[in-house]
Amino acid sequence: MRTRPRALSALVAIPVAMGLLAVAACTSGGTDGDDGAAQGAGDGTPASDTGAAPLDPELTSFPRDETLFTTGVGWGPPANWNPITSGVATGLNGLVYETLFLFNPETLELEPWLAESGEWTSDDVYEVTLREGIEWGDGEPMTAEDVVFTVELGHVDGVPYQSLWTWLDSAEVVDERTARFTFSDARYGQWDNWIYSNQIVPAHIWSTFSDEDKASGANENPVGSGPYEYHSHDNDRMVWQKRAGWWATEALGLEVKPTYVVDVLSNNEVGMGLVLQGTVDISNHFLPGINQIVDGDFGISTYYSEPPYMLSDNTTMLIPNNTRPPMDDPEFRRALAFAVDTDAIVSNVYGDIVRAANPTGLLPVWEQFYDDAVVDELGFSYDPERAEQTLADAGYADTSGNGFVETPDGDPIELELIVPAGWTDWMEAARVIAENAREAGIDVTVDFPDAALLDDMRTSGNFDLVLNGWAGLSNTPWTYYNYIYSLPLQDMQWSTNFARHENDEAWELVQQLARMSIDDPQFADVVSQLQRIHLSEMPVIPVWHNGLWSQVNNEVWTNWPSGDADTPGHLPNLWDGKLNMGAIYLLTEIELAR
Amino acid sequence: MSLQVDGLRVRYRTLRGDVHALDGVTFEVADGEIMGLVGESGCGKTTLAKSLIRLDGRMQYVDGVVELDGVKLPIDDQHAMNRFRFTQISFVPQYAMSALNPIRKIGKMIAELLESRGFDYKSIQPELERRLDLVGLPRDVLRRYPIELSGGMKQRTVVVVSTLLDPSLLVADEATSALDVSNQKAVAETLVEFRDRRFVRSVIVVTHDISLGYQIADTIMVMYAGKQAEKAPAEVIVNSPRHPYTQALMSSLPEVGVRYEDRRLAGIPGSPPPLLNPPSGCRFRDRCPLAFDQCAEEPPFVEIATGHSVACWKAA
């Protein structure tokens, strides 16, 4: 997870957090001047109108009440404004470049965004119609040609969605606002996923780029259709400035409130200080101990005011390497699942800012697909006796008398659970898991290789047990099951099926899901079948749902998204890919506190 | 009468108590006299030398009077002594190799020293150069750093510097013991020559080597365990010593020409008494072949012939 570099050790994090706690207690009472020097703001600088403000050379500081300060979003100095590549400057996707649709995690529906509408005109033809009057930042109109151009970028080497063209046959301009896509293999679900997660780029500019620049150029002067444009950047910040003529103002009555969005690059520890001081308004860092600050009265809030505090963003999986005995035995994997004390991890390691995973591993947003019958029958929970029983039933016994079971053949079992060094919360969780496993009689030790080395090991399959959480929030459980079951197996498993679990039946079902739209009446049934297979085979063991980290300071801006009824319920998070899940509304709905 | 020392007592403070390093010393050094101060380590000779010029931090003046040219020296007052140092009473240390600031050119150091004492370097420089010529040093040593000089050159430079203001008394503390024989001779002869030329009026040469003292000194004072043992003209000390310690010391000294096979020399058995709590009576008596009952009483340092004083009951 690039959004959570857990760098400094807990040694640093804890004293700082505790220090901050104490300090916040001292300073929060009635002082308003403790924002430090960073806030000599506002005085005497020509405040620009809320409308379009061209880059003003006279502007020396960003007025506090016109600026949203964010942190915990960017993962490095802004270096790249190319929406096709990953690792782009904070907010580029969403604030500058936009998608045809937004995915609304509350309704699980796609909302038209740049598109006015999109529909399947036949089984394998999809037509999308753009809204009227959308203009690029340079005044050129957005047309269907831009849409087609963007999709056809998939033909360029190095563009991540090249495989789209293995099931898409052609893309053509029907008229000024309509583009038509003809599929060789109409994967409705997968197309829905594609269409809200890829940004449309202006053909009149991008067609002048070389292939290399398209795939990996920095695109230093991004021209998009969104509410903001590039203002400036430095090693530790990215500044966006509101631009005039955003189509949504007229079309949807939306207005982004801050004139400037300044994203501050900081690590977790510093991020905590910044949000407590009110130097930044929203931090999307993972801040251990934030629960204590939210419970105290420091003007800091999270999505929920009580556990689990955060929305869930992805599922952390305990992944056994299914190609190595005894982890090739489903019963062994099941026993392992019963051994893990998830609640201990949730409360002791995380202080309840995450939630225990549903046995199916499906995120809470897909709650409607949980098949309770399957879960009741096959689901697992922490039950060490059951774990031992399962092992015994499958023929695993401690024949050597060393306190740990051997395989039915009598071979010793010694497993190693790896998590990246420095990810202190995961390291702690791994220790809990290993301890649990040993209590159940499975000899598991932990190891913390370097993050890069771990990447190598996981990708090449050179591990026993590993933690991973790349199955994230999306519009369809297809992404989740694709992550678990993707076939065929390759030497390098880049992003899916790290367990190297081969189940053709499940894979067949995953492919069906790809072809189904989520509102297909058969959809729930297929998902249910997958849950049954998953819980009986246990290729991977869901442990907890990681949070969509977000902590906000209410001093300058209020009306943040939250679980409370009287506030917006959108995602309170600006990570790449979240603006097109509705986080863009955060900018239109926040209000000045004064 | 150049130097008069009367009943000088100095002690060292240590963690275990006071060491009576100099326990009542009385002597004179006449105008134009070179006095050799001879003894083994711990006999008090270096303490005496230091007392005359500058007590170091651990040394404590107890008692006694030091007069130079009839003026009482405030030897227990570091600050008041400064007036006399260099101008009236000067010093050639044992550590001449490291006595010069290693990162200053020698001329510059001399100039800064002189100016800090209120003298004008420019007016003294010609005399300085003349004296360098005299001791056979090139004038450009003034433009050199100490590291560029050999040990003998450094020692001679220090002698020239120390005597530059024509002090009444020069104390040379083991000034030659770190040198090779040929340099030792040259420096020793320089001291004599400087006295002859009246650059210094009198000299105290502190040395552990009685034969060196004999070569250049007019009188020799032998010390033992913080007290005087014998003082006499050099010829008398060497040819007819009266104190058993002086006799033993010389008979243990190999000279060129004395060979082991021909004449086996003998050392003095035993070792000097500790000065932390010195025994009463004659301090040499435990090692003395002539010791008898009376030695339990401290022998006075009395003149037994003109200019020849001994502290021994047998010698009286």
Added chain:
Amino acid sequence: MLRLNRVWKTYRVGAFGTRELTAVRDVSLDVAPGEVVSLIGESGSGKTTIGRMVLRLNSVSQGRIEFDGTDVSTLRGRALKSYYRKVQGIFQDPYSSFNPIFKADRVFDMVRRQFFAGTPNATWHGKIEAALADVRLDPAQVLNKYPHQLSGGQLQRMLIARALLLDIKLLIADEIISMLDASTRIDVMNLLADLTSRGVGVLFVTHDLALGNYLSTTTVILRRGVIVEMGATDKVFANPQHPYSTHLLGSVPHLHKKWSQVEAELARHDARLGPCGYHAHMPGRCGMPPHDPDQPMLAEIEPGHVVGCSYDQPLG
């Protein structure tokens, strides 16, 4: 027993060893059992380097050092250990040979650990007591003491005793008494001399001619790494051939003769000699740098007495 055959020692100095500094040049000499050979020279003469090469503390640049016919530089492992059983060194500052935080008799333990690991306690203590008796130390006075509680003379004697434990054949004694007091140094000298009666050979390194003369059977006078004169001690001292030898002799302070008197005697002696003792035997070679490797550096002027060229200034 010990034979140095045309031994050279050159050091490379400067950042890349661009300059060569010759510390010892073409030195050949022998030490027989029971013989004391004194290496006499001033600082920089190479005398210490020779001792260190024999002890293998410095490598030999050229030539051979043989002990009982074996090239010392080839010794490894067990052979080297047995070499050190026979050849030991003692140096100028006894305090530096002892670790101040350990008791002084630890030096014996180290010998035991290295060479006598299997010896029973009682035997070992007997050996130590015998060795201490040989150096005339009272075990009660020196055992279980820290170095600072012992005098320099006692420490040097302990080091000699340590060497005796090993049944040594050759002792390298490098200025071992120059830090000792006059009254005790002669005892250490006598002790060395007594060793020779057991057949121990001594390489006695000193700058003090009187000491060399007292002790040695053979005298080697070194100057700037080169032997200028070598021969039986009585011959060299009675009839010095090289001007440098006479210069050294003339610089020694005597107890009963003033320098002026000695100088006069030597001047008469020099006048009897020709300008160069070497010249008489190697006329064509006098003053020439020795290009021919077979050209002897020294000429024999009487049996067992050789001298170098007075005009030869190879190190200019």
Added chain:
Amino acid sequence: MGRYFGRKSIVYALTCIVAVTINWLVPRFMPGDPVLQMLISRGPDTNPEQTAVIMDYYNRLFGFDVPLWQQYLNYWGALFKGDLGVSVWLFPTPVADVVLRALPYTLGLLLPAILLSWFLGNKVGAMAARRKWLDNSVLPVGYVLTATPYMWLAILLAWSLGIVAGIFPTAGGYGFDLQPAVSWEFASSLAMHWFLPFLSLFLVAFGGWAIGMRNLVIYELESDYANYLAALGAPPRLIRRYAFRNAILPQVTGLALQLGVLVGGSILTEVVFAYPGLGNLVFQALLHRDFFLLQGVVLFIVIGVLVANFVIDVVYVLVDPRTRAGMQGVSA
């Protein structure tokens, strides 16, 4: 002396070549393949054929498609053109750009911290050597300061002066509400952000220099030449001046030795204060396995330290006659 510096230059050039070579070698022996990292971070296609294409693409981009020896030569070639490669983490920004943008911050932090701590530490240490009350205060404080890890002090300062007192900001190179401009506001913000990281570096180093200088001056005051001067009645002022001048020499050498420590300290300090300098880059480059960036930053640091050492060498020769005498071949 020209020859001396000529030789020194050769030594430094050799050191530089070795350092650059090691710098090139180390990432190649570290676990983790940068191309793999790049692929993982970009979430590659599941289609193996296309993955292979992308892999080739990155291998070409980073120059891994030629034999190792040629990579090494190319590295040197590029180096002379000022090309340090492309950052993996900040793809596609050239490493040189990233480094040059961070360099002023680090120089601005390190140079004043090193020089001021050295000058003031020596001054105060020398003063402590002769004033009892100062000695009794400077010595314990100095010991505490030098013993403090850089990071600890930084955290302490950030907490006390930054968060509790609210005087200084605790993150960034200048106010996040500012944009660079030639204005008092910007300059003062720059200074305010600079101060705490500077202070934490300064204090630790200062303590070390002060203690070192105090001890050296006391040692010099007891040295033979000081005793000789005192015996000749030289006023304490002159003796102290000499002692100070002589004691400063080992401190000059110490400065060269301390440079590395200070640079190391600045890495941690910059991380704690999220200060956008080279230290932060090193840290981030390590964190993100950006070998090329790491190489680039380390190269700058190595060259910087070498240059500084060379300067110190030159200064030392100018102030210490002993080395000069040694150069002219005068030996005792």
